[in-house]
Amino acid sequence: MRSPLIRRIPRELLGEWKKYFALFGIMVITIGFVCGLFVANNSMETAGNESFEKYNIADGYFNLRDEATDKLIDAIEDEGITTYKQYYKQVSERIPNKKNAEKSDIRVFVNRDQVNKICLMKGEFPKAKDEIAIDRMHAENVGVKIGDYIRVDGNNMKVTGLVAFSDYSALYEDNSEIIFNAITFDVAVVAQEGFDSIKGATVYQYAFTYNDKPKDTEDKKLKSDDIVERLYKLAATGGDEDNPDFEHLNEVTGYLPEYLNEAIHFSLDDIGKDKIMGEVLLIILIAVIAFIFAIAVSNTIVNEASVIGTLRASGYTKGELLRHYVTVPIIVTLLAAVIGNVLGYSCFKNVVVNMYYNSYSLPTYETLWNSDAFIKTTVYPVLLVIVINFVVISGKLQYSPLQFLRRDLSKSKRKKAIRLPRWSFLNRFRLRILMQNVTGYFTLFIGIWFVMISLSFAVGLPATLKNYQNHAIDYMIADHQYILKKSVDADGNKITTDEKSAEEYSSRILLTIDGVHVDEEVTAYGYTNNSKYFNLPYDVDKYEVWVSEPFADKFSLQEGQKITLKEHYTSDTYDFTIKGIYNQPGIVAIFMPNDKFNEIFDYDEDHFTGFMSEKKLDDLDEDNILTEVTVDDILKMVRQLDHSMGGYMDYFSYACMAIAVLLILLLTKIIIEKNTVSISMLKVLGYTSGEINSVFIRLTTIMVVIFAAITANLSTFVISEFWKIIMYEMNGWFTFYSGPKDYLKMVIMVIVSYLIVVLLDMRRIKRIPMTDALKSVE
Known part of the structure; x- marks a missing residue:
């Protein structure tokens, strides 16, 4: 039945x-x-x-100072790898007829047909001398379409296709950068004739694959460590360690294995993490809804x-x-x-x-x-x-x-009611309603907290980026930072400048071997005596260093602690003692006197890497400059994050408000329904709708405002800790920022959502009939 x-x-x-x-x-x-x-x-x-x-992604790549001779390549390939030429030229990119377009750098390759192949997303590959195919993401960011012309190193070139490089799924110009940059950095492919017509310096990059494929990441690391040491020795001896041949001598200027290449792995890692985060958010929100169902x-x-x-x-x-x-x-x-x-x-x-x-x-x-x-x-x-x-x-x-x-x-079998304070009847009635609906208000608190956590990210990310942008100038050690190819010119003379604000310095990239992020890139700086740019003493012992504040914050370092860093391309390690924490925001770095720097890293006494300067050094020969670091380089990360996520944050905020309206509406409806008889009784006793609203609506309003204020602080703490976890997985360090205006904005957004609910709740209370009290058997 x-x-x-x-x-x-x-x-x-x-x-x-x-x-x-x-x-x-x-x-x-x-x-x-x-x-x-x-x-x-x-x-x-x-x-x-x-x-x-x-696309046959290679196991890594290395850069050489000069084009390798056949003898050197043969010696390198005898180590169990196969090499492939992957030369490129990095030059300026300009977009005609777009005055507001930012200056960009473009890394131009010849089309590849063996390793690191390229996916054609739209159009066709370039064939003529004046044709080029550029990265799809960068093209969308700067408003370039197929058929448009761009200026590459001063040459007008027609865009024939939009592509995706298999080894540049995230456009990292340098693997050490905090975030990729698809706005002012581009990769492109041209025909050989087009490549030859570009005047920029050729970077001799060689991709390689292992003849015996590694089994896992650990095996990749072991093979990579062996290969990089052999590369350095072979390049330095011309391929014959026993009898160095000066005709074939070379120098490794860069090396990056595939498993550490952020340009390849960052997007895949991010996609995987998003799936986990989505699963957690699903469970949390469904659990909140399940409790609402239960109530x-x-x-x-x-x-x-x-x-x-x-x-x-x-x-x-x-x-x-x-x-x-x-x-x-x-x-x-x-x-x-x-x-x-x-x-x-x-x-x-x-x-x-x-x-x-x-x-x-x-x-x-x-x-x-x-x-x-x-x-x-x-x-x-x-x-x-x-x-x-x-x-x-x-x-x-x-x-x-x-x-x-x-x-x-x-x-509860309490024989007596809880004695309430000697307040007015309506205030005591409000307190009684609060005590009878503790579970409902607690669920309301959890719901608002959930919404506020989402709002903290939606409001806090743009605020963090804006704060970083406003303080970017403070992250620069000097307005202009030049890195030279060598400290001497082609004639063997020491490179100098007439600019009075210019000062020599040294730098070198090292890696961490433990802590929250293994292989974090740490810049070691060497400063001169009485430096204008490094306010640090010069008379210190060998291996005593100062660490930057972000380095100390990220790795929980303290004065007197010992840290071990390793060379980027070899297994050599250095043990340093922390002399103190240096207030230099924005960079993960260590600092030491230049004479100690040269002694530790086995340089000549008068060696230096480049110049710090307050003004642009126009008297330096461009051929001697490797790169110049300016504020724009610091802001690249902010622009990219703002472009990738900033636009979605407004929509995310509105979505949070919509969820807040629905959650608060449901919970206040349940609270009102639970007290239908009490509301009806007040009407029988002669209280007006306005007075009844003052009991229920005012009580809930007070609770919502209190919950919003409390959860705004709690949610910022949660997001700040979540932000640290994100930064632990990346190079660099900057903290999550949420100012008083951002707190106020989050609270106001929740209150505005609640005010929409209030209008519906007042209507609901007004429609409760007095007969409900008369029907009650209590």
Whole structure:
């Protein structure tokens, strides 16, 4: 025989359709977005992993000072690797007819057909001397389309195609940079004739693959460590360590194995982390919604206590009633999961894909069915709703039939009511309402905290970038920092300048071997006596150094502590003692006197790397300058992050406000429904709607304002810790910033969301009839 309780389910859904529709809407959006995230991530991650074989990504590359001779190449390949020429020229890129376009650098390669192949996204590869194919992501950022002309090293070249380099899925100009830069850095491919027409200096880069493929990352590291040491020795001896041949001598100027190449791995790592974050957010939000379901059903049980008592007395078991009251939340969750999955594979997947293509230079991909996405966005929510509702509702059904009939559903057997302060009647009534709805207000607190955590990121990221941008000049040791190719010119004379503010300095890149981020790049600086740019003493012992404040913060370093750093391309290590913490923001670095620098790193006494200067050094020969570091170089990271994520933060803020409206609406509705009889009684006693609103609405308003103020601080702390975890995985260090204006903005956004709810709550209170109090058996 069919249970009569089944007929109550449609009636309950229709009777409370607004509440269930709101819960349904939140879950559809959440499940849909997370499903889209899982599907897009899995599809793009699979395409990225397959690209290693599809595009034959090399095991690494090394740069030489000069083009290698055949003898040197043969000696290098005898070490168990195969080399491939991957020469490039890095020159200026300008976009005609766009005055506001920023100055860019473009790294131009000849088309590759063996390793690190290139994916043609649109158009065709260049064939003529004046044709070029540039990175798709950079082209979108600067507004270049196929058929447009750009100036490359002063030459007008026609863009014939948009491409994605397999070894530049994230446009890192230098592997040590905090973030990639697809705005002022570009990679491109030209025909050989076009490459020869560009006047810039050729960088002799050689990609290599191992003849015996490594088994895993650890094996890659071991092979890489062996190869880099052999490369240095072979280049320095011309390929014959026993009988150095000066005709074949060379020098390794750069080396990077594939497993450490951020340009290859950053996008894939980021996609993987996003999947984990999406899963966590899904579980948290569904858990909050499950508690809302449980509270709503518990409130229904209280309101229907006499009906439940009658059913229990008529022979219905606790299990039957438990299954009945859990059915509606399960049905709503299942429907939301099904529709959310459909939207995930259609709409939301494309949203996520566009977000990734807006940040990374990814190759084409194919949408794949993801069973993991279906399980996590369907099974997880349903299980969470079932478990939480079973636990909460079963606790509410533990009373005897007689207790239900008497509406005696309080576990507390207090004989006397809690004595309240001698306040006015309405104030005491407010306090009593607060005490009776502790669970509801606690859930409201959790809901607001969840929204506030999301808002902290949406508001805090732009504020952090803006703060970094405003203080960028403080991160520069000098307005102009020149790095020379050598400290002597072609005639062997020491390079000098007439600029009075110029000062010699030395620098060298080292790596950490332990701590929160192994292989973190640390710049070792050597400064002159009485330096204008380094306010540090010169008379210190060998191996005593000062560490920059960001270095100390990131690795929890203290004065007197010992640190070990290693060479970038060899296994040589150096043990330093921290003399003190130097207040130099923005960089991870150590500082020591220049004479100690030259002694430790085995340089000549008068060696230096370049010049610090307050003004541009126009008297330096361009041929002697390796690079110049300016404020624009510091700001590249800010521009890229702002471009990749800044635009989405406004939309994310509005989404958070929408979720806040729905969550607060649901929770305040439950609180009002729970107190329907009390509200009706106040109306019977002659209180106006305005006075009743002052009891319930004012109390909830006070609680929302208090919760918003508390959670604004708590959420900023949570996001700050989360930000540290992100920075631990990257080179460099800067802290998350959220100022007083940002706190106020977050609180106001939650209060504005609540004010929208207030209008609906006032209408709901006004529609409660006085007859509810007269019907009550209490």
